């Protein structure tokens with residue numbers, strides 16, 4: 001579904017991604033781990049088309065289409081979704097207005113009819129209750145005054161509503177208490193199906209107990225230095241990154 | 254839940270549209286009989302004023318009042334303090350009287366400026382109404398007279414007077430004499446004096462004691478007075494325990510050959526009375542290079558004369574090359590309330606200096622000011638507000654919130670708050686913010702499939718939410734669309 005070849009990207013003139021290679025097939029869950037500042041969020045921003053990130057080399061195919069040529073909204077309409085590490089507040093715009101607009105844009109792109117207000121309301125209530133979210137959240141302004149955990153849940157609500165093919169979760173587990181973590185993971189597991197794929201950025205093994213990855217990759221200084229199965233995450237939890245980094249430095253020498 | 258409300262809003266506004274359609278074409282037909290294009294020669298002197306007054310068949314006292322205003326105006330100087338810049342106006346190069354002009358008759362919409370049509374389409378103005386607005390001949394397929402008559406009948410039953418000010422001068426001289434100039438005397442300022450001398454027409458409303466006006470009164474419904482744009486004069490009196498909501502303006506872009514507009518609006522609220530005055534102003538702002546466009550120098554003021562009275566101004570200002578406007582409240586009655594909710598948008602080379610004055614005189618008077626300024630292009634947007642708490646205004650309170658939003662880096666936003674407090678039991682709060690439309694906000698919305706243009710509209714509408722909430726619902730929906738059009742192409 002997603003093929004990343006030798007992807008390099010700069011932020012403010014500095015090279016952050018130094019040649020990423022990764023293939024994610026439909027139905028798979030990949031986890032990306034790695035120390036702070038290694039480029040995980042950068043990868044997510046590059047894949048979703050944030051203009052502040054300049055792609056200098058490489059290629060990304062999304063269902064065979066050239067992803068890097070599309071503007072951010074087209075990528076979203078094609079089914080690329082990012083649950084933000086730091087969700088943004090939009091004062092004065094209700095969650096409902098925002099999500100209905102987004103959903104209808106995506107439906108329009110797919111050649112579907114607009115959803116009626118009644119259908120929309122029923123749908124959002126159903127999805128919100130799956131995530132243990134109060135109905136009041138639906139009419140509140142997008143992320144304004146939401147607690148850290150509520151913001152993260154709201155990202156997952158958007159995922160459930162917009163039904164993307166490819167989901168990037170950027171530290172969706174951070175700031176969640178253990179019950180919320182289970183609820184969010186449950187949301188992901190309900191949504192997961194053979195036609196969707198996930199790239200889960202996290203620092204902690206505990207999320208991966210609930211969202212079980214098929215593959216785990218370690219990102220370090222803009223490169224994937226190690227890939228493995230879910231056992232790799234356990235090993236990292238146990239030993240940290242030092243041993244891997246040392247191995248990597250050794251290899252360079 | 255919100256969605257359902259919104260849907261209702263739209264449906265209701267559709268209903269209103271139908272009524273608007275009917276009544277606005279009433280004007281057109283009303284005109285046909287009395288269109289004789291008559292324009293006075295340029296220049297202003299006592300003879301011109303006498304001519305205006307006699308054309309309108311005014312009584313002697315009215316003529317005298319105009320002349321006094323004119324003589325006073327001669328001694329005044331044009332104000333230079335607003336933060337706006339424009340070439341010197343030659344007041345002798347303006348024609349001060351023009352009978353309703355007939356717009357050029359076109360045979361079909363194909364002959365109308367395509368830019369204008371595009372705007373109409375975006376505003377969702379129905380075809381029939383588009384024709385009326387752009388001067389295309391339409392067939393009257395309905396009995397327009399009966400709509401207007403039904404409307405007038407309802408008001409008459411309640412004893413409400415709603416007519417043009419010219420008509421009021423003839424039919425209700427005692428009310429006009431008592432209240433005209435009582436809130437904005439002709440000595441008030443340069444443009445108020447000029448308006449008093451030469452005013453063309455405007456609305457007059459009187460709501461008798463204890464009456465709640467059952468419908469929103471709007472200029473659309475006003476009979477016998479269109480073409481009053483240049484020197485409009487409006488007077489609204491709400492007697493004890495009464496209520497009225499008045500809508501002024503129109504979201505359709507309005508062009509006018511008269512560059513200078515200087516209106517005066519006076520509101521008087523007596524004991525327990527409430528007046529809600531909403532404006533959508535969309536005069537021609539000039540082209541993208543800043544050429545042409547209307548200078549809009551307006552004096553709007555309301556007096557809360559009675560105890561427990563309330564005056565509320567809500568405005569959405571997107572038009573005009575230059576706007577100079579401070580709808581104000583004089584809070585004389587104890588416990589009286591003044592409110593000002595404003596959205597002012599400037600784009601390209603537009604300049605706006607707007608705000609309000611809240612003058613607290615009575616005890617426990619309260620005022621709220623919510624101002625949202627949006628600047629784009631190379632425009633300049635200033636908020637200027639005065640809050641004065643007088644010596645006797647025990648327990649007076651004011652809350653001011655003044656937010657500016659910048660789009661791009663060539664525009665300007667300025668805030669000039671003036672606070673004068675003479676009573677130390679008063680509480681005055683002022684909050685101000687300036688923000689840019691955030692790239693991160695736009696990207697967030699993009700990432701959910703929303704285009705940059707729609708994202709900007711969404712963010713801007715959110716920014717103005719508190720003000721839109723105050724607009725009568727049929728206006729709120731249109732105001733949102735209007736904002737989108739005014740800011741088109743200003744980001745991304």
Ligand SMILES: Nc1ncnc2c1ncn2[C@@H]1O[C@H](COP(=O)(O)OP(=O)(O)OP(=O)(O)O)[C@@H](O)[C@H]1O
Nearest residue numbers: 011012016034035036037038039040041042043052
């Ligand atoms: N918008 C930006 N402006 C400047 N520098 C940036 C920007 N985004 C990322 N960087 C820099 O790029 C590097 C990688 O950052 P990134 O956010 O991708 O790391 P991360 O792996 O997500 O880290 P964390 O685990 O802390 O979230 C960091 O040095 C960061 O400072």
Ligand SMILES: [Mg+2]
Nearest residue numbers: 040041042085
């Ligand atoms: Mg990160």
